Amino acid sequence: MSSNRRDFIKKTAMGAVGATFVSNSANAMSAKSYDKIIGANDRINVAIQGLGRRYGSYMNPIIDKKNNIELSYLCDVMKSQRDKAATFVSQNSHHKPALENDIRKILDDKKVDAIFMATPDHWHAPGACMAMQAGKHVYLEKPCSHNLEEGELLIAYQKKYDKVVQMGNQQRSSLQSQKIIKEIHNGIIGDVYNAIAFYTNKRGRVPHQVRTNPPEGLDWELFQGPAPRRPYTDNTWDYNWHWYGWDYGTAEMGNNATHELDIARWALDVKYPEHVEVKSGKFHYKDDGWEMYDTMEATFRFANNRTIQWDGRSRNGYDKYGFGRGTLIYGSEGSVFIDRDGYKLYNLKGELIKENVISGLENGNTLGGGGGLTVAHTLNFFDTIRGKAELTSPIEQGAISQMLTHYANIASRIDQSFEVDENTGRIFNREAMKLWSRTYEPGWEIKPV
Numbered sequence: 001m002s003s004n005r006r007d008f009i010k011k012t013a014m015g016a017v018g019a020t021f022v023s024n025s026a027n028a029m030s031a032k033s034y035d036k037i038i039g040a041n042d043r044i045n046v047a048i049q050g051l052g053r054r055y056g057s058y059m060n061p062i063i064d065k066k067n068n069i070e071l072s073y074l075c076d077v078m079k080s081q082r083d084k085a086a087t088f089v090s091q092n093s094h095h096k097p098a099l100e101n102d103i104r105k106i107l108d109d110k111k112v113d114a115i116f117m118a119t120p121d122h123w124h125a126p127g128a129c130m131a132m133q134a135g136k137h138v139y140l141e142k143p144c145s146h147n148l149e150e151g152e153l154l155i156a157y158q159k160k161y162d163k164v165v166q167m168g169n170q171q172r173s174s175l176q177s178q179k180i181i182k183e184i185h186n187g188i189i190g191d192v193y194n195a196i197a198f199y200t201n202k203r204g205r206v207p208h209q210v211r212t213n214p215p216e217g218l219d220w221e222l223f224q225g226p227a228p229r230r231p232y233t234d235n236t237w238d239y240n241w242h243w244y245g246w247d248y249g250t251a252e253m254g255n256n257a258t259h260e261l262d263i264a265r266w267a268l269d270v271k272y273p274e275h276v277e278v279k280s281g282k283f284h285y286k287d288d289g290w291e292m293y294d295t296m297e298a299t300f301r302f303a304n305n306r307t308i309q310w311d312g313r314s315r316n317g318y319d320k321y322g323f324g325r326g327t328l329i330y331g332s333e334g335s336v337f338i339d340r341d342g343y344k345l346y347n348l349k350g351e352l353i354k355e356n357v358i359s360g361l362e363n364g365n366t367l368g369g370g371g372g373l374t375v376a377h378t379l380n381f382f383d384t385i386r387g388k389a390e391l392t393s394p395i396e397q398g399a400i401s402q403m404l405t406h407y408a409n410i411a412s413r414i415d416q417s418f419e420v421d422e423n424t425g426r427i428f429n430r431e432a433m434k435l436w437s438r439t440y441e442p443g444w445e446i447k448p449v
Contacts, residue, residue: 044385045111047073049103049127050118051081053239054141054168056088057374058116063093067382071095073106078237079217101219103127107134114164114385117141120241121255122248125150126226129446132161139381141168143254144398148406148425149437151399153446158395160449164384166391167398169262170377176342176356178392181267188345189331192268196309196328197260199252202317206243208289209233226444243290246413246438251292252314253405256325262393262401263327263338264308271400272425273300273308276418278411284315298408303422310408340373400425410435 046062046069048055062069074085074097082099089095100106106115107130114137117127125145128138144167145151158165171177184192214220214232223237224230227247241248242255249255265271280293298310311320321328326339334353337344342357383389403425410432411417418429427433440446 043068043070044113044382045070045072046114047075047106047112048116049075051076051085054118058378061375061378071097072112073098073100075100075103075106077101077219077222102222107131112136120248121250122146122227123225125154126444126446128154129157132157132163137164137385139166142258143250144402146250147438148403151402154399155396156449165395166381167393167395169259169393169398170373171259171263171340172393173373173376173380174340177338180336180338180343184267184329185269189336190333192329192331193305194307194330195264195268197264198311198321199256199260199325200317200319201314203315205285205288206240206290207235209244226440228439228441243292245291251409252312253408257310257312257405258402260325260327261310261404265401267329268306270302270306272422273302273420274422275301276407276411276420278408280412293412300404
């Protein structure tokens with residue numbers, strides 16, 4: 001939204017008072033006309049880039065007329081995705097968005113105020129930086145970055161262009177999570193010292209990559225975008241790019257650990273770790289095409305004797321902690337279990353003394369997710385653009401939580417633990433620092449600002 005339009009909104013109340021004194025004048029506009037002008041200036045024009053598993057979770061707050069949102073574009077590099085999304089929108093709303101495969105053309109449209117980015121991981125930071133430079137606000141899905149350097153660049157771009165950038169770790173918009181973490185910070189379980197974040201899934205076999213022509217309708221060149229060019233292999237584009245090496249994905253750490261590690265870091269009130277240690281490996285379906293670890297245990301040690309542990313098992317469905325995902329916070333006087341449904345508070349005897357759980361908000365580990373928390377997160381994004389709220393997950397916080405996932409991935413890739421500068425986040429290990437950034441396709445580099 002332009003500064004002129006935002007100023008108009010802020011002045012609406014004064015203008016409305018003035019209008020009452022001229023309402024009987026022959027030259028005065030009608031109330032209906034006046035409402036149209038106010039509506040047009042308060043309206044947020046949005047585009048969605050990436051029409052796979054996540055875009056549908058934004059649609060309810062976008063198509064709800066009372067939110068005054070105009071969906072101007074649907075963008076995806078796969079034609080079938082664009083067509084499917086267009087059919088859904090036409091059947092469920094009054095919107096008639098244009099279809100586009102290249103986000104750069106949308107960024108040139110000055111009428112577009114905000115972009116929802118739900119692409120593969122390698123597109124997130126470059127796309128968001130381009131959008132901010134073009135004057136757009138950004139709802140940026142997790143992981144917000146593909147590597148550590150991109151997190152720093154996102155923060156720098158946000159500061160320079162002063163845009164609203166909401167990271168898509170939607171549990172930050174959970175009223176239950178907000179409430180209990182505030183109480184944790186106020187000492188409800190004493191001095192916190194440890195958090196265990198976990199995730200369990202039952203992912204099956206993944207086919208081996210086979211070189212072939214890209215599927216019909218896929219713009220393979222644009223799919224690759226910032227990544228170095230390579231021939232297409234089946235079945236990369238749909239979801240398996242997550243597990244086919246590091247060109248596009250960030251493994252399960254970027255894919256899911258992002259959420260729970262963010263809650264753990266928030267609850268313990270820590271920033272950069274001092275030490276990172278990882279045990280990881282591929283232990284299931286060893287003969288399939290999955291190229292990443294499928295199991296990881298990571299330990300992040302912080303100052304003041306605080307520790308965050310990650311326990312991630314992508315392909316073994318045993319619920320070690322009794323739930324598929326969540327975060328356990330331990331303090332000197334008790335403990336708390338937090339997930340997307342709410343929280344449970346325990347005393348030192350392990351007795352449940354308080355709980356606030358609302359099933360179905362957005363829990364589980366099914367593909368795509370979506371639910372009440374994404375709706376709340378999206379509405380918070382809109383309200384912040386209008387100057388009515390503060391972001392629940394500003395990029396300067398999201399990018400720091402994302403660093404934990406990148407540290408763990410790097411430790412896994414080099415098979416070494418390492419020390420971290422708790423003040424800057426830099427790694428005291430030359431091999432690890434070689435993975436601080438990545439190789440970009442020439443012309444797609446994110447330029448420092």
